[in-house]
Amino acid sequence: MPEQYQNGNSARQPGSVPHNVTHSQETGNRNSQNKSNQMTSSKQQAPRQQNSGSGRPQSRLPITEICGKGLDSWKLVKKLGSGSFGDVYLGVNSTSGEEVAVKVEDLKASHPQLNYESKLLNILKGGVGVTMVHYVGVERSFNVLVMDLLGHSLEDLMILSNGKFSLKTSLRIADQLLHRIEYVHSKGFLHRDIKPENFMLGRGEQCNTIYIIDFGLSKRFCDGRTHEHIAFNDKKSLTGTARYASINAHRGIEQSRRDDLEAIGHMLLYFLRGSLPWQGLPAKTKEDKYRKIKEKKIDTQIEELCADFPSEFTEYLRYVRGLQFIDRPDYDYLRKVFSDRFYAEGFINDGQYDWVEKLKAKEKRNRQQQQGTEGGTLNPSQRLHQSQENGEQPPNENTDDPNTTKQEPKSQTDGQDSTSGRKPSMAARLFGNLCRSHKRKNNPQRVGGA
Ligand SMILES: Nc1ncnc2c1ncn2[C@@H]1O[C@H](COP(=O)(O)OP(=O)(O)O)[C@@H](O)[C@H]1O
Ligand SMILES: [Mg+2]
Numbered sequence: 234m235p236e237q238y239q240n241g242n243s244a245r246q247p248g249s250v251p252h253n254v255t256h257s258q259e260t261g262n263r264n265s266q267n268k269s270n271q272m273t274s275s276k277q278q279a280p281r282q283q284n285s286g287s288g289r290p291q292s293r294l295p296i297t298e299i300c301g302k303g304l305d306s307w308k309l310v311k312k313l314g315s316g317s318f319g320d321v322y323l324g325v326n327s328t329s330g331e332e333v334a335v336k337v338e339d340l341k342a343s344h345p346q347l348n349y350e351s352k353l354l355n356i357l358k359g360g361v362g363v364t365m366v367h368y369v370g371v372e373r374s375f376n377v378l379v380m381d382l383l384g385h386s387l388e389d390l391m392i393l394s395n396g397k398f399s400l401k402t403s404l405r406i407a408d409q410l411l412h413r414i415e416y417v418h419s420k421g422f423l424h425r426d427i428k429p430e431n432f433m434l435g436r437g438e439q440c441n442t443i444y445i446i447d448f449g450l451s452k453r454f455c456d457g458r459t460h461e462h463i464a465f466n467d468k469k470s471l472t473g474t475a476r477y478a479s480i481n482a483h484r485g486i487e488q489s490r491r492d493d494l495e496a497i498g499h500m501l502l503y504f505l506r507g508s509l510p511w512q513g514l515p516a517k518t519k520e521d522k523y524r525k526i527k528e529k530k531i532d533t534q535i536e537e538l539c540a541d542f543p544s545e546f547t548e549y550l551r552y553v554r555g556l557q558f559i560d561r562p563d564y565d566y567l568r569k570v571f572s573d574r575f576y577a578e579g580f581i582n583d584g585q586y587d588w589v590e591k592l593k594a595k596e597k598r599n600r601q602q603q604q605g606t607e608g609g610t611l612n613p614s615q616r617l618h619q620s621q622e623n624g625e626q627p628p629n630e631n632t633d634d635p636n637t638t639k640q641e642p643k644s645q646t647d648g649q650d651s652t653s654g655r656k657p658s659m660a661a662r663l664f665g666n667l668c669r670s671h672k673r674k675n676n677p678q679r680v681g682g683a
Contacts, residue, residue, distance in 0.1 A: 299372045302368070309324050322335045338375060388429035425451060481495075498553055501549075502539065
């Protein structure tokens with residue numbers, strides 16, 4: 234067993250408070266080591282699945298009801314997504330009927346993280362695009378976190394938008410992402426796992442607000458009291474998702490604010506181009522793969538990467554790659570770079586993202602399908618089947634990790650038993666038809682490390 238994995242076994246225990254975490258404790262870091270090892274070795278993945286609950290038969294809910302304080306209780310309806318440590322379920326408040334997302338983690342999980350995440354969400358509470366926590370507790374043998382239900386992830390939406398985002402949409406996304414990450418940084422934390430799956434749209438009035446989720450790899454970079462920045466270190470292993478990670482993260486340099494911003498830059502180019510040049514590189518081992526991704530990233534000139542797009546993307550990447558370790562990025566400047574281009578193009582800030590019409594059309598089709606089905610009820614797999622018949626856009630097939638160990642969210646088609654006989658919920662309608670794309674698309678691999 235590699236030393237790194239042994240370190241990972243001494244991971245943060247539930248109850249540790251991110252507020253009190255000093256950089257020398259490196260809880261975020263140890264947490265990421267855990268993830269790293271679980272993500273990088275299928276041998277290590279297997280035992281996690283057995284004891285984390287995520288290895289259970291996909292159709293079974295681990296618990297059926299969560300009882301919070303007072304009158305609040307939530308029934309679990311179906312699985313929405315699988316994380317690297319637990320699963321996320323659609324829940325419904327038994328009194329109000331309000332739909333929520335419930336993240337569930339086995340109490341026996343070897344590297345628990347849900348408590349850490351809930352404390353971080355508490356620190357970030359009130360920020361635009363931050364999920365509100367309704368309840369945190371223990372239910373039977375699981376840690377549970379009940380939070381706002383969100384809509385589609387940027388990855389879902391990109392697939393829906395024929396595998397790319399337009400310049401207009403990408404520029405508006407950039408503006409929101411810079412606000413989100415500035416806010417997280419302003420609270421003293423790095424995200425360290427920037428990727429399209431970790432940004433989701435809100436619902437209802439917030440349907441055009443991009444939320445930042447998944448703080449499992451977050452790390453405090455700035456002491457809450459002294460404001461001292463964490464120390465430079467160049468003996469780290471890669472933390473995050475290789476496809477979007479900064480070059481310095483690949484090089485083993487301790488991440489700081491600049492790395493989140495560089496990863497956002499890579500993600501924006503992914504949106505515009507539909508893929509990145511370091512996707513799909515052949516490699517025999519994970520280590521080989523990461524080395525090749527790193528080399529290709531280093532070899533790809535910024536001008537080449539951004540060749541087909543306005544110079545502002547080159548400017549952005551040059552700026553963030555030029556930042557020093559402890560530099561505070563000038564978020565306002567970066568937003569202005571993008572917004573100037575937005576208006577220079579003659580775009581109007583009318584909320585018309587690429588996905589708006591696509592989602593409307595999808596909703597309309599779903600409604601029609603419901604009406605045309607006996608009893609007006611469609612379970613997720615029926616909806617999936619019908620969406621295929623409707624000639625839905627094939628998924629983006631650019632993959633860079635065919636042997637990814639990340640569980641695919643195939644469970645989005647699960648839980649049919651529990652939804653049968655009920656009118657499909659808004660969330661089920663929203664999520665149902667995207668599962669085919671998810672199933673066939675290989676997720677980029679997330680890695681962690683010291
Ligand atoms: N609040 C939410 N509403 C709806 N779906 C969610 C929510 N939070 C997470 N998910 C779904 O669950 C998946 C895994 O959650 P995430 O927090 O990213 O866990 P992990 O750290 O394991 O990646 C997400 O990619 C998303 O599909
Ligand atoms: Mg995630």
